[in-house]
Amino acid sequence: MAKIAKLFVLIVLMYQYQVSAQTKKVSRDWTSFTQTIEVTTDTKTKFKLEGLIKVERTDTTGVAALWARVDNVNGESGFFDNMLDRPATSNEWKTYTIEGEIDKNAETINFGGLCLNNGKYYFDDIRLLIENKEGVYEPISLTNASFEDPVKDELIPGWAYGIGKGNQVMIKEFTAQTVKNKKDGSKSLLIEGNNIVNSFVIKTDEEFSPQIGVMISMLNNLSKRVESRVEGLDIRETDHLMDEKANRIGALVMHLAAAEAYYQVFTFENRGFNDEEKEKWMTALELGDKARELYQGKPIEYYLNIYKEVRKKTIEEFKKRDDNWLNDMRPGSVMNNHYAWFHVMEHQSSHLGQILMMAKRIPEEKEQKKIEVKKNVDQ
Incomplete structure (x- = not known):
């Protein structure tokens, strides 16, 4: 390990991942690539991340952008910057910089590049520099930082897709390739995004x-935010319980489908669930012990397919109605149809926050095994 001031830096060798059935492939409007180094220090220490970026915008x-995140030993995030307040948009090569800081709680620095929406995004000459005791920034040796080792079988040598935690995540809408620079023949990384629908625009x-x-x-x-967060979870992750009173992520997705199915019959048909619908949906709607028992051992796609089918019906029914219908009061209720579907939205938003928190608390598989062993010993 190299000593910099009172800082010790250990370069973590990146695994050369193979694209396989275990590699997560999901659909969303952004992608990223990353390297990770382990760090320990007993004093606040500055660092810089630099890199060349060029953008050919489709729209x-x-x-x-570049991005950097410090993960602390207590499991929380330290410094974070993804440059989305000042992203790269120029079609000429420019150097971009992130300046950050680590302290005694720091465990790793995760860093790399990211791109959002349709376009061609070029990256080259990424550098990580850490300040020494004289206040001079010293470069840290990185793997394939100039991308001279070409992309092969969808993989960027020395880099992993994702944000540096767990298995790498590959995005269906983005492809990576190595290209030669016209001036000197050196190589750079090109990531291209295609057929992406902008999810940050509300439109009619x-x-x-x-x-x-x-x-x-x-x-x-x-719903796209729910889907993009849970897509690619394996059964262990889908079934993880934070504690004995919590709900599994799969059960929560089923709960969202059940609630929306209820408001379909409530607003479109002016009734509650019939006996057949109660049999199908009430366990998911009420959650609790019965749901914890029932909703496990199934892949996340099982729940997502049901969730998507419910939404498909919602859209079909709304095509038959106009804005005047939204103002109709619900019989025997103080709400109108517009408020009822606003409630469906805020209900999904509430549980999305819960899913995001739960997903962050899923332990790595090795740590999960330790927890299970401890529980068995305690019993």
């Missing part, structure tokens, strides 16, 4: 009346 939403589809179109856009934005 005005396409951007690229012409198939719907204006207010209904806005509401469908919001509903679909929320």
